[in-house]
Amino acid sequence: MSSPEQAVFSLLSNIALSIDGAAVLGLTLAYAAVRTIVKFTSSSSALRKLQDAPSVRVSDLRSVLDVEGGSDSSSRSEREVLVIVRGSVMAKWAVEGANWYSLWENVLFTRISSDRAVIIQRTQTCIYNEWKRIFGWTWDLLAILSRSLRERKSSSLRTVPFVLINGSQMPVDNYVVVNMDGSKHHLPLTTVYQQLQPINASPYTFLQALFGHEYPVGLLDEEKILPIGKYVSAVGHCFLKNGIPEIKPCNDLPYFLTELTKDQMVIYRAFRTKILFWSSILLGSASIGILGFAFARNWNRWKEWRRRPNDQQQQSHAAVDELNTPVSEDDESRDVPDGQFCVICLMRRRRSAFVPCGHLVCCQQCALFVGREVSPKCPVCRQTISNIVRIYHS
Missing domain, CATH: 3.30.40.10 (Zinc/RING finger domain, C3HC4 (zinc finger))
Known part of the structure; x- marks a missing residue:
């Protein structure tokens, strides 16, 4: 090994052996700063898209697609436009059927309240309790007396095709079909049923608690729906499919179906973007300062070692x-x-x-x-x- 290689190796070994927390803290802050910058970039991009997206009513959606797509019908069918559409939820079969009196066909009904909806999400959460192992590895008094709650959820989601319309008047002349394929966005669901049922203890439960094993203490049953007639906003790519407007989610945006208006979404996203911007600056500055301090200290040690008489x-x-x-x-x-x-x-x-x-x-x-x-x-x-x-x- 040559002299320069020995010097570099000694410097690296010195840095590795003399770590007192400064380098680790600096690298941790740098990692957090990089993640914050990535989130800031994504949030600012979403903010620009929301600001540029037109907010239209369902009745004005065709005119926007015609202007964006041009005069050619084939180009209008293939062109996707990012829009914000606000309207009322209605089952698709109600607006496409010939009989306008059969409005509640092919819709979902809740189990308890019999409300009509197009999306029903039922969640059962089993809550487990666990003592901190009286006969286990933890002998600390506070750990023995403390308890922890754990949840195990099982969820089921049922949906039917639905559309957004203007108001609730029938018959419907203009509507936009909501395509939820591939959507992982939060849904503006309304809780219609919630009940916590306790689970009776048994002798086996006492043994589970005594030896530190978890045991069920309650079952939380919830039912959330997207009711018919709810006024929501749909944010996504809109296009004409067989002459009918259809909107699908955009994965780059944090919203798809929401109760917020465009102004509210822009204000909230702008505030979040500003928080991420200043957080990235603070974390980046702190990481650069700490890493610079650690590097300068080890560099001085290395120079002192090299300057020996x-x-x-x-x-x-x-x-x-x-x-x-x-x-x-x-x-x-x-x-x-x-x-x-x-x-x-x-x-x-x-x-x-x-x-x-x-x-x-x-x-x-x-x-x-x-x-x-x-x-x-x-x-x-x-x-x-x-x-x-x-x-x-x-």
């Missing part, structure tokens, strides 16, 4: 040669007085003093091992060592 290096070589020479048996085998043993090996007599602190606490061999470190420090006072002096007793 040549005579010290020569002295180290001479000491190594002295190590290779056989030590006088009369000098080392005799009884060492109390208080004169080396503080490191506890076998040989103290022979070397450190400069500038002046502590005479190590034998010659252990002093050389200490002096070979990248940043040698006295084992007693932890002061940086600049030289090692051999002491001879007359």
Whole structure:
């Protein structure tokens, strides 16, 4: 290994061995800053799209698609326009059927209240309780007395095709079909039923609690719906399919079906974007400062190690040669007085003093091992060592 490679390796090893939390904290803040910047970029892009997207009524949607798509019917069918449409929820079969009196056919009904809806989400949450292992590994009193609750959910979602219309007047002349394929956005559902049923304990439950195993304590049954007639906004790509407007979700936007208007969405997204912007600046500045401090400190240590006097290096070589020479048996085998043993090996007599602190606490061999470190420090006072002096007793 060449001299430059040895210097680089010593610097990297020094950084790795001298980590006291600054480098780890700096890297953690840098990672958080990068993630915040990514979120800020995504949020600002979504904000621009929401600001540029026209907010139209269902009756004006065809005119917007005609203007954007041009005069050619084929281009109008293939062109997708990002719009914000606001209207009332209605079942698709009600507006496409020939009989306008059969409005409630092919719709969903809730189990308890018999409300009519196009989306029904039923969630059953089993709540488990767990004592902190009286006979387990945790013997801490606070941990024994504390409890934790865990939830296990099972959810079912039923949907029927639905559209958005203007108001609730029949018959319907203009409507837009809502295509939810591939949508993972939050739905503006309304809770119509919620009940928590306790679960009766059994002797087996007592044994579960005694030995620290979780056991069920309650069952939460919820039912949420998207009712017919609810006024919502649909944000997505709109296009003509067989001459009928259809809207589908955009994965780059945080909204698809929402109760918010365009102005409310823009205000909320602008506030979130501003928070992410300043958070990324603060986290980035803090990470750069901490990493710069850690780098400068290790760089100074490396330069201090490189600036050692040549005579010290020569002295180290001479000491190594002295190590290779056989030590006088009369000098080392005799009884060492109390208080004169080396503080490191506890076998040989103290022979070397450190400069500038002046502590005479190590034998010659252990002093050389200490002096070979990248940043040698006295084992007693932890002061940086600049030289090692051999002491001879007359």
